[in-house]
């Protein structure tokens with residue numbers, strides 16, 4: 571069992587000549603991808619998914635089994651859910667956290683297991699900003715009063731996500747420095763824990779996205795107003811992460827490519843941001859959308875966010891990930907073979923089917939790369 575991960579990497583026939591292989595005809599969903607010093611065995615990614623199952627930010631056996639089984643299931647890259655860089659940066663009191671050295675041990679256990687299964691362990695670092703301090707979604711997701719376990723939220727401007735919620739506290743210059751340092755410290759802990767890829771969460775209406783969008787950022791200082799000013803905190807955070815990350819470790823950034831609201835953040839600004847992110851050492855833009863404001867009208871449907879990944883890949887000349895309602899192997903394969911994106915991120919379908927990647931191999935005509943203790947048995951007829 572102990573070497574099954576290594577074996578499975580070998581079985582995937584990882585080739586060394588496929589680094590940044592944009593639009594080559596022989597690249598498909600099952601092709602490996604080299605990003606800096608890390609090779610993914612295929613282009614299938616378990617998208618970050620909050621479990622709201624932590625106490626004081628600690629991962630436990632739930633996270634090990636949840637993430638570990640998707641590594642057993644053949645995904646090339648398995649991301650943890652959003653890990654909060656500070657207690658006040660949690661969406662709910664039960665979020666995963668990485669604000670203390672004490673969190674490292676349990677996270678290391680998970681990263682090590684994913685690695686052993688031949689997958690790559692990634693961690694998403696996050697701060698929820700004005701959307702923090704809520705109840706878990708299965709109890710309605712409402713803002714918790716401070717008397718009921720909630721806390722004072724922070725944001726670029728004193729504008730609540732929902733009109734009736736108490737306003738967030740505006741981050742001053744020291745507060746912004748503090749947040750950047752929290753991201754940097756969290757990255758150091760993630761590296762110590764053994765994660766091999768970091769993704770910075772700058773999407774879905776959380777703190778960094780709140781700075782990007784003119785709808786939530788009405789500051790008049792150097793962090794508000796012009797595009798250059800609104801993107802400043804994200805770029806400073808990326809530089810802070812790069813300072814502590816080894817040169818061979820990939821850095822991804824998840825963005826909401828559009829707010830889906832007039833005069834909000836949009837795809838043109840996303841392209842400009844992506845060019846700057848690339849110049850600061852970001853390797854891949856994970857292209858999601860929306861969730862900054864509750865009233866956005868979003869045309870949700872199959873592949874609805876794929877054009878954002880394609881546009882950013884083309885115009886900013888950077889690797890991209892596509893996400894959103896990707897459920898079928900042929901669909902995911904087409905996203906890669908058409909050159910629209912370099913990775914396919916799957917969320918809910920991975921909850922329904924943790925062995926999705928193994929099934930995709932079968933559907934796309936490859937022998938599934940079962941882990942060794944399963945492989946011989948599932949092939950035996952009697």
Ligand SMILES: Cc1cc2nc3c(=O)[nH]c(=O)nc-3n(C[C@H](O)[C@H](O)[C@H](O)COP(=O)(O)O)c2cc1C
Nearest residue numbers: 617618619620651652893894895896916917918919
């Ligand atoms: C249960 C659940 C939790 C999620 N948590 C996160 C998260 O922690 N970070 C994040 O960037 N996106 C999160 N998302 C969004 C997913 O990563 C993904 O972008 C979205 O669900 C669309 O993909 P899908 O159609 O494959 O589910 C979450 C989605 C679900 C269903």
